[in-house]
Amino acid sequence: MRTVKQVSDLTGISVRALHYYDEIGLLKPSEITETGYRLYNDEALKTLQQILFFKELDIPLKEIKDIMSSPYFDKMQALENQKKLLILKSKRLNGLIDLINKTLKGEGTMDFREFDMSEYYNVLEEFKTQHEDKVIKTYGSIDKYNEFIEKCKLKEDEIAKTAIKQYGSIKRYAKAVKNNLNNSATSSLAEQYDEFKKDCIEDKNTKLKELFKKLTSDLSKDTSSMEIQEIAEEIVSTAKKDYEVFNGERGEDCWFYMVQIYLVLPEWAELVDKKYGNGASKFIGEALKKSSGTKLPKLEELYKKLVSDLSRDPHSKEVQEITHDIANEIKKQNEAFKVDVGENYLGYVADLYLSNDTCIKGVDGKYEKGASEFIGKALKFYSENNKW
Template sequence: MKTVKEVSELTGISVRTLHYYDEIGLFKPTEVNEAGYRLYDDKAIDKLGQILVFKELDIPLADIKHIMENPGLDSSSVLAKQRKMLCLKKQRIERIIAGIDEMLKGDNMDFKVFDETELQDMFSDMLENMTESQQQIFIDQYGSAENWKKHLLESASDEKVQKNYAKLVEWYGDKDAVKKSMKSAPKSDVFASYQKRMGDIQQRIADMKGTDVNSFEVRQLVGEYDFVAKQLYQLEDSKAFLLDMAKGYQENEELAKGIDLVYGNGAAKYIGEAIEGFYLRG
């Protein structure tokens, strides 16, 4: 039997992480002695090895727990889904490397992410998913739907706007995924329902302020937030998007003030730290 410290030294997993795995029921000790020390036998060590293999593949802890608790489960579907996620990440990294290469060569980066035809199609898809009252707000502002579209197409050539489009491509994995999300976006009433749910979760996270962001309760809330964000924004993987949002909550003073006004003083910083803890310290 090995102590938690010995298991930590053997596997390179911190004692704190092993305690957390015990807390969430992912990896429990074989027994706890009278002095309260966690002890692990060889069978438990083998199980931890399986967990670490899945974790190396970036599979979320909740999915690993489900696999470990259901030995008869066909894990091929989970692995296939994870393979798809890793391929998207690979594409994103390749795009970043290509951009760096261009910068190192001293070339001007081409910020024209979407051409005019693509933007027109995206505008049509966006319009289709809006209610008449929502459309009317923009029609009143620009005089007509055609003027509104013209304004969007003209402003799209701005370098800053194209950088925002590039960020969208980074979040979604590729241009086709962005266009698909526009086409299959939830209708306005469903979208509003998801937005309300996300707001409710943010409030529940803010209410935990003062609690360790790595606690099971906070991580569970962020996990729920991750799930709803995927539904709301039609994302295969919401990690990049939510980490950017978390960064904004902590570094953008105006944004933080707005969040604190809604969810309470210090909410933006705490929510940002909770999201980062979920993805970066899991």
């Protein structure tokens, strides 16, 4: 057993700090003598060592306490994770020193590889530790979530560049990721979408089961025909009546994007086609999209208006007024779902429209060739000249 003074001498942690750790319940002494002296055994020292590892990764004391007191906390696994992150941090610090030396010699370039991403990985690891049930539900298993983290590490140059562009720093990005992962509003929305999709695949809603079976009985029919549209109208009406996600404040928008899932999400299309036949998902999506009950969201209407005439100057007052409305609508959506997208989100989105091949192909295919570049230029000009 060691006294608090001996522990302080051994570890370099001040006596005052050890007293504070005791007060907040982070590290309790193994024993307190009759005269009030705190004593620490080897197990307590091991715990202190783990606390110091977490501190080295810049994790606040309150969060360290939450992590270590979690019933899912695994000491050996935590050490493995800490080891990986500390090695990563060491490499990055060495990289930053090299980058500073190059800059001092006039050789410096815009290189995002050396920025410390450990705080971002801490958030991902912490979420796994504290919300194992959510991780399994979202990713299928802890192993698949770990694979996701490893893939992030392979793309961390790109992630760092995006984070700095969109949020201004890795620290702000990590904070936003933590907020968004723990966001009850978006989690609830995702769960409500999942409920509807599960009910459709497993035929838990009797009315919808009959309607979808009737709708897909002949996939060669015209989705615009009166016969098909009558069934589609019933499906839309039933979904909005039976599922809260489609009748709330943003219910109309949520329904529109659910219909889009039938048309653009490969994983969902595969399940629907397996149930009703090849091409069924696209057939259902087109039939529901044409239904009068499926309303075009305001944001979609604004984008449609923006690209209605690509011969216009994207910097013109007319175009920038529409862009202003788009920016406001995006902001309202993010506020409604309590999503932190960063102060330069519009600039980040503009770059996607201008340089991301997948985005360009999708947007040009949706509207017409050149639409993605036009939207990108309009958004970029707006973001550079307006505070969002």
